Amino acid sequence: MTESSGNEWHVLPALSSLLGLHSDVVRSLLATGFYAFMSGAMAFMNKNLVSNYNFNCPMFILLIQFLILVFCFEVLKTCKVISLSNYSMKLGSSLLLPSVCYIASSSFALLCLNGLNIPMYNVLKRLCPLFNVFLGYFLLHKYHISAKVFASVLLITLGSILAGYGDLSFQLDAYAYGILSSIAQSIYLLMVQKSSKEDNLSVLDISYITAVNAFPLCLSAIFIFDEFSKLRDFHGWFLEGFLFHFSLVTVSGTVLVYSQFLCTAVTSALTTSLGATMKSVLTTIIGFFTFGGVHVNGTGFAGIILNTLGGVLYTFFKYIESQKKSTSNISTSSKLASNTRNENVGVRKESTGLSGYVEVDLDGHSNDDSPALRRYPQVPMSHSGSRSGERDPGKSSES
Template identity: 35%
Template sequence: MAFLNKALFEISNFQNSLFVVFIQLLFIILSFQILGYIHVMHIPVMTKNDFYTFLVPSIFYSLSTILSLQALMKLNVAIYVVIKRCTPALTFLLQSIILKKKKLDLKTGLCVLAMTSGAVITSIGDLTFDLESYIIGSLSVIFQSIYLLTVQRCSEQKTSSEVLYINSLVSLPIVSIILLIFSDELSNVQSYNGYKTFSFWLYFLSSTFGGGLLNGATFWCIMKNSALTTSVIGVLKSILQVFFGLFVFDRLSINTNTIIGIVLSLLAGTMFSYFEYTSKHKKSFTSTNHIDYEQQNHQSTNLSFDTQEIATNSEKETLK
């Protein structure tokens, strides 16, 4: 998805990230409406309570998405991916420190430190270093982590499609306000002179469809698949994006710092995902064993009562 957006920004020179986010959200909402109209799926209903519940997560989602595309416009894809890979680690830290839901141990702490160090080392080796883009990219990571934490609380009783639809509905007016009041992108869109080119429509439609499908796939993957599947897919995607990002669009200056930083970040991210999975697997295994133990005790108790009852009945028959 990063490559499609980057192609739209670089090759087609369509530097309007807010408008792209707006169209992607609109595409998601219209897709639900069309699929519901032809009875392929049920259209989720957003209540007033849902609006207030998802308002805060949607604000952070909108800010994260907008800032991510803003950073992508100026950063190399490989650098962008390295920065975005810090999101799971930051989310883990926030869960540990603020929500007290995770226990921060030495291994995961070192992984978080290594990922952050990798991003810093990579930035040092970036000869086209742009401080503003790095700050914007870092803010997008922070907002995305906060969004992930807040949406977890809101979506406990919702399906993935309901969360996606409601989140898009609430986010659309937020993005619209930012687009209309705080930017001049509408005038840029009107004055853009590349609408007659095939490449623009190829990248624009691919970005629109890809953004909608990516959002849907992300929500579905989180709620349907195992932790291992989600983690492995995330790591493999990052490795491929970094590899191809080194050589496409604005090529990254490959030097010792960039190689060390990227490798360190990817290895730390892989180990972090592995530690997270093994931790969850152990908890699941312990919980399953505890349930089996309780069931065995319950069965043993019932068997003991049945044996005593049979013995009592036998004694009564003997007395008779």
């Protein structure tokens, strides 16, 4: 992912102009908050659709979301608001497995929400780092994890076990869907990480190619799982508020993808994960008071707390590691740049016999833009050691 040039923000020019956002800090905070809000809101909107309206057609929901997403991508690309790689069979095939995993993760998450409350759903979704540890070793072959990060992963796992043990409304199928969703998401993220390095694709390119791949995959899944029969037999199409909530879910899915891209482009991928962690904590707290609350005993409540704490520590330790790595990279780059400038200064000094000037750095630096650099005239030396401008007593001026 390349650094943002600021153009990504202007996809929302009206909002930027309305709020007078000229500070990078304010823009970053607003982008992160926007993503956290959309990510958290989607969980509640999906929960409302599959639980209150009993609309259990995840592939149809995803199909509509991807259609809207591809349409928006094409419009923005045509209007030259964004830059996208052209879809090709080569790129599509390279991201075929990640696309399948993304669809599986999203569909399992929708099925999981039908039987789980929001806090327990968050508990299972936080298992992604655990699967990343094991799957990353096999998929990336060089997956390194520090002791602190591994300890936070163990805390997340312990909290998940305790939360499940203390869940008084335990549903095995819902837990299975939640675990499968986390596994599929981990594979998707790891495969995307691998593909982005090999094919040099941006987050936006990956989202676009995944959405195009997803259309035929979702359509095939609708036939395989016979969702057409469920759609035909569903009697809630004209219930009050259903079409509004269905439209809200499908459109918000597209907005969520954009908010994730915006947050990553304006800030960084790590800041996006920080926003996701913030969202997870807030939705867990809100989930205790919505959709009937949470039915757990003391063990389950302690498990939720430990799981949430583990998720926060995991993000914090990853942030510290990223800062150290960034500092180390900057230091290495500075040393290389300094060595390069020193070599350039050496080259200029060797050539001064022809130009008649030597560049002198009064502060001991070799920065060409430094005001401390001054030019002083140099009088070339003759082979005898005397100044070429002085007369040699043993020779006449003609010589």
